[in-house]
């Protein structure tokens with residue numbers, strides 16, 4: 001972070017304090033995972049209680065069953081579930097499960113969408129106009145050292161363009177194990193998927209015999225039944241993480257028993273072995289149970305309400321200060337774009353140098369006004385935020401849009 005990184009000293013509710021004693025309203029919330037804010041008493045109590053009983057065992061505990069059942073009760077598409085230590089691992093295991101089930105090598109993912117650090121999941125994460133291809137997206141490596149074969153086996157599809165995506169899926173259909181999609185991909189702009197888009201992916205995957213993997217590592221925080229409940233989509237596999245660990249490292253892959261069967265070790269070596277020293281550790285599980293128990297329908301109503309209030313307020317600021325821009329997102333998540341383009345996918349969200357400078361000024365001004373947001377303009381709201389906190393966030397955003405308007 002420029003001009004220097006802020007080191008966190010402690011947090012409480014929706015606030016954090018840095019090592020210099022500065023206080024901020026936290027709109028990063030550990031990149032969306034802290035939906036209950038910091039040091040939520042029930043979550044802390046659940047974790048501390050478990051600390052005294054043991055932090056990790058080389059055998060199952062009751063806590064993983066309780067958390068898995070809680071998740072399955074909310075997500076009808078999830079009949080079986082396995083825990084991992086991160087969202088990255090959850091996505092990796094989902095992709096491997098799709099390959100193991102179908103016996104096919106390729107996966108398709110959306111241009112600009114982030115799914116963690118598995119080589120296959122990070123293809124075309126930060127492609128640019130110089131290398132992303134004219135119309136059909138070209139698969140571009142994200143990290144140096146990505147094996148060339150990864151680019152052969154990952155097909156990049158455009159987000160929110162059903163026709164183009166379906167045509168690519170059909171073209172690679174016979175070799176395609178899965179289509180991986182986040183219904184509101186943050187790095188690709190945080191624009192919600194159009195309903196038709198997800199429906200088209202669902203239909204096309206069924207048609208070619210590939211699995212549809214819904215990445216809800218972030219999007220599960222959008223609704224009581226996750227994003228799949230909101231969008232009315234029935235995925236084959238779902239990946240989870242972030243909020244389901246109650247503030248501790250976590251991930252999970254779940255789905256229909258038919259597809260999860262590749263993990264089944266009950267008759268010897270499974271088709272797809274899956275281990276993990278700290279997977280399903282009971283501290284994470286207990287904190288996760290406490291987190292989910294507090295995430296009832298009323299909690300989501302409140303999150304929707306404050307998210308919409310901040311988006312509406314920022315969108316009014318754009319008109320008021322005469323600078324092009326929009327606040328997009330859904331529920332408790334939002335992202336600001338300093339553009340007059342209609343933002344619907346990675347390419348339309350791709351910021352030019354002026355837009356990047358304006359965003360930088362916006363985020364820096366927020367910081368000066370005691371509100372910390374991600375450098376990309378992502379803001380994640382949390383349940384401990386009161387109406388007074390939301391007013392403070394709105395005032396900081398107004399100052400931020402005003403300051404950005406003067407940037408040329």
Ligand SMILES: Cc1ncc(COP(=O)(O)O)c(C=O)c1O
Pocket residue numbers: 031085086087088089091114115116117182186215216217218241242250251
């Ligand atoms: C949609 C999505 N999938 C996967 C991941 C990876 O999760 P983790 O950081 O827990 O590895 C992230 C992380 O931000 C994410 O946003």
